[in-house]
Amino acid sequence: MAGNMTARLATRPNTRNNTPQPQNRRVVRPVAATTTLPDAGFIKKIANNFIWSGGKQDVAHDEILKWLLSHTYQSTKVPDTDPFKAAYAKVSSNISAPYYWIRSEAGVPTPQAQASRFIRDFMQVQADNITISGWNGTLKIQDLAIGSNFSKDFDAIVYKINESIYAINPQFQPTVYLFKGVAHRDAIQIVPDTKKGRQFAGTISDSVTIRDNEITSAGALQGIFASDGAFRNLTISSNTVSTQGEHAITITGMLSGTISGNQTPTGKPVTLLPLRIGGGNDLNGNIYILGFSAIPTGHTANVDTNSVKNYWYETIKGGQAGIKDFRQKIDTSATPVIRRGIFYTNVNMTVFFQLYARYGERYQDIMNQLVRAKKATFVSFVGDVGEVRMNRVITQ
Numbered sequence: 001m002a003g004n005m006t007a008r009l010a011t012r013p014n015t016r017n018n019t020p021q022p023q024n025r026r027v028v029r030p031v032a033a034t035t036t037l038p039d040a041g042f043i044k045k046i047a048n049n050f051i052w053s054g055g056k057q058d059v060a061h062d063e064i065l066k067w068l069l070s071h072t073y074q075s076t077k078v079p080d081t082d083p084f085k086a087a088y089a090k091v092s093s094n095i096s097a098p099y100y101w102i103r104s105e106a107g108v109p110t111p112q113a114q115a116s117r118f119i120r121d122f123m124q125v126q127a128d129n130i131t132i133s134g135w136n137g138t139l140k141i142q143d144l145a146i147g148s149n150f151s152k153d154f155d156a157i158v159y160k161i162n163e164s165i166y167a168i169n170p171q172f173q174p175t176v177y178l179f180k181g182v183a184h185r186d187a188i189q190i191v192p193d194t195k196k197g198r199q200f201a202g203t204i205s206d207s208v209t210i211r212d213n214e215i216t217s218a219g220a221l222q223g224i225f226a227s228d229g230a231f232r233n234l235t236i237s238s239n240t241v242s243t244q245g246e247h248a249i250t251i252t253g254m255l256s257g258t259i260s261g262n263q264t265p266t267g268k269p270v271t272l273l274p275l276r277i278g279g280g281n282d283l284n285g286n287i288y289i290l291g292f293s294a295i296p297t298g299h300t301a302n303v304d305t306n307s308v309k310n311y312w313y314e315t316i317k318g319g320q321a322g323i324k325d326f327r328q329k330i331d332t333s334a335t336p337v338i339r340r341g342i343f344y345t346n347v348n349m350t351v352f353f354q355l356y357a358r359y360g361e362r363y364q365d366i367m368n369q370l371v372r373a374k375k376a377t378f379v380s381f382v383g384d385v386g387e388v389r390m391n392r393v394i395t396q
Helices: 040-052 057-070 085-093 149-168 349-359 363-372 385-392
Strands: 100-102 123-125 130-133 186-190 204-206 208-211 214-216 222-226 230-232 234-237 240-242 249-252 257-260 271-273 275-277 287-289 341-345 377-382
Touching (some): 040 057, 040 149, 057 085, 186 208, 287 363, 349 363
Parallel strands (some): 100 123, 123 186, 130 208, 204 230, 214 240, 222 249, 234 257, 249 271
Antiparallel strands (some): 341 377
């Protein structure tokens, strides 16, 4: 009987904050699996968890990935002739693991054909003074997982889960996205070196260069992306991004650097967003810094030492056409990139880190203390975050 029910599949990828967005219903034919699917108990459990989460895509996607990688695509069951075998092994150890994890200059891979048979992220750059270049032409970063047997089996499970969601609550709006719409997949993601500090606390990534690369995907892959941390002397030049993701080239927290000669899909220009603190967690994140306190006389912009933390949004060099620079202003368009958040300016980062040593991951408490001490100024709420956290946020 379940096979005769109409599944309702969403086609627009989720945002980085994992906030469900309104979407139109669409009738999609069942996806033919290449192997045995999970039992009805698993399907119903994931459907219920998805509903209880309010429609967070990762709740379903992570469980589907875990199931596939521990059953059909377990390393001992995959033949050596399967071109994705190395990718399955990478993700099996950590479902969030990128195909390449760059933590030192010695770890930068040489561009090679077909290396992009990746399941989640392709590459995460997590070190300073790193250059990623030459992934183009026959060596381009090509998302070959879209359309693979793995994605077909993933989609078959999604179809069953959405059937179950409809059976449990026909009025529930969000539905689980197909593999091509899996949230949080990146071709090249830049993250500050964890040895220097927490990315969610604004730790600085220094002198990373991403140039002369070509990125393609028929799915919601994000091209060149950074969402947490601050980025100094960042260079992004002469890259071509052709994907269906919400972000082609988007950098959150770029302090200084060069952006030039990049090509992105129509309507998806290079986008710069303000530094984000807290990692986007609904209760203790979505904190955005539109501006910093004045740099002391005799000091230099963007200094990051144990005693001095001078942050500053410098003019971006390179002359990239069509950049949307929202580092120091709130996007008030009908379709803003940041749909939920609380914004501050005049933030003294030296005092921020002093308080961080005391409060740790309690970022909203830190911001409250900064406002009390007149070391930060509240600007505005965006979206419903103000309704959720009004009682916890000091605005004056």
